[in-house]
Amino acid sequence: MAVGREIPYRCLVVGPSWVGDMLMAQSLFKALATREVGIEAGLELDVLAPAWSHGILARMPEVRRALVAPFAHGSFGLTERWRLGRELSRAGYDQAFVLPNSWKSALVPFFAGIPLRTGYLGEFRVRLLNDIRRLDEKAMPRLVERFSALAYPAAANPLSQRGAGGDVIEDGISQAPQPRLTVNPQAQQASLARLGLDRAQPILALCPGAEYGPAKRWPEAHYAAVARAKLQEGWQVWLFGSAKDRPVTEAINQLTRDACVNLAGQTTLEETVDLLACARAVVSNDSGLMHIAAAVDVPLIAVYGSTDPGYTPPFSDKARVLRLGLECSPCFKRECPLGHLDCLNKLGPERVLEGLPE
Template sequence: MDGGRILIVGPAWVGDMVMAQSLFMSLKQRHPGAEIDVVAPAWSVPLLARMPEVRRAITLDVGHGRLGLAARWRLGRSLRSRCYERAIVLPRSFKSALVPFFAGAQIRTGYRGEMRHGLLNDIRPLDKTVLRQTVQRYVALGEARGASLPPAIPQPRLRIDVGNQQRLMRELELESDRPVAGFAPGAEYGPAKQWPAAHFAELARRLNARGMAVWLFGSARETALADEIAAGLPLTRNLCGRTRLEDALDLMAMTRVVVSNDSGLMHVACAADTRVIGIYGSSDPAYTPPLSDKARVMYRGLDCSPCFERVCPKGHTNCLNEIAPGQVEDELLAML
């Protein structure tokens, strides 16, 4: 299959899309001549452009969670001329299996999910006790049926654009004469995955006192949160809402370390090949760990953890509150 054409239906979340690169890398390691196309949401196209394994990102113009049957049919039919030998469907939903079916991919692989018999012709059972991590589940779909995982799963590594780094430094008027720590204080999932803003602010104050600048990354929705963290700290810059996803990637690559909740930006930071401290609350680092040898995890592992809830069902969020800023500072300094 060295010259084979592979269609992959990618996931809908930032972190999952970064983790999916491990599958792309694994496929290219075994089949260097393979051409990998990825069906993905529009937001992910700039991210996929930083993955050298991907030949083409194909935008699926359907809102998140919507069936969009006609749009999926049109896209699938438009891809029939590519004559894909294989398709790999990473999400487990019914709708995610439609495009490869309409595209006529010969082998259509995915896990057992929502009524996908017929749409997929290589349906795999998912044993979550064997494949505990999301990245393992993705990579396993690229292996032959029943095969073991490769001894070492490749870690995501996104290309960095030096020219874009220089542009951002100028336009955002960022200093380049002192070490920088990046913070990613948001979490799309909910507050049970967010280290308290007061803790981030105290850590920023401590790092600023050591002469280290802090850059805050996130979407426009995190602007107010980041304003709260940066208040009164002249060496701390709020970049939330001022950078695209690929901009955050390029700037994170310039930092000495990134401190992040378990979020998509944590995985982006790992793929930028910088040091990362991942702070886990309601989620489980055994399931979605930071995929980097340069990463460390802060996790309390309380009796109620992991609950995987968006909001703490006990009302205290001690899994995050009890991770003190001083503890994170100590871990950070030990990494530098």
């Protein structure tokens, strides 16, 4: 990056398409905003991302603007990408960071003529990127490290867990910046008032959904058992999720005789940020809401089944991961290929209750 320039260094980030991955991307944003590279005039960081993610990006102080990626998930949209690239060519970006590994994700920065285009080798995009990084998965096992490492020159990556002799440091502690979302107290109060909520009693937030599939969902009966135990102690229990999670949250609520507050489908992502910050504790599957809870720094118990907490853990000192570690887990399948889902069914609610505050 140029030293002594009078205008801000302008970066465009092509963001990921999942809530949790977008939270992990904030580590890159924070690394860019804080590293000592002589950006005397400052940094202007814009993120090209799906419209649904803009509520999250609005709570990241490092982001100047969230730009809408007008492409349907999974669509190619070559013409639309070319038009957007030509439009963005007038923004004067100095560097682009392409976080998804797909070929099509690198098209907009290429069409925009951004001078420096950084990303991992990925899917046949050697000609689209000109600052290509080769991913060492063993040295950077976590997604948050892989994103953050792009902020640094390839030869000076401080996030690699390889020692001087080339060996991987087992259980190395990540030095990547922790994602942290800003809570808006005024908006928080407005959300509480709109939904008829209060904070008079301690709040347990349950996030029982997982868009990826049922192999990531702790059983509804287990969530209900945890809810009943805390309700008996005088806690409130709030159920979070999207409209798609409504059947799951309704089933849990029925098992507690409708004693919970079912917020699934009732809040925007921005409102969810503020409301999760009200909680005394959160219990969640491996989901986007888990990462939001970690990013507002509340005590969190994260339940893992088919996925690997070594790759996308909740990035918070207040988070605790629970998993059984069966031989068949992690399988990364949407549904249990063995038909029993023992990795979650056999992880009893008493394990979660032991980790919750009284």
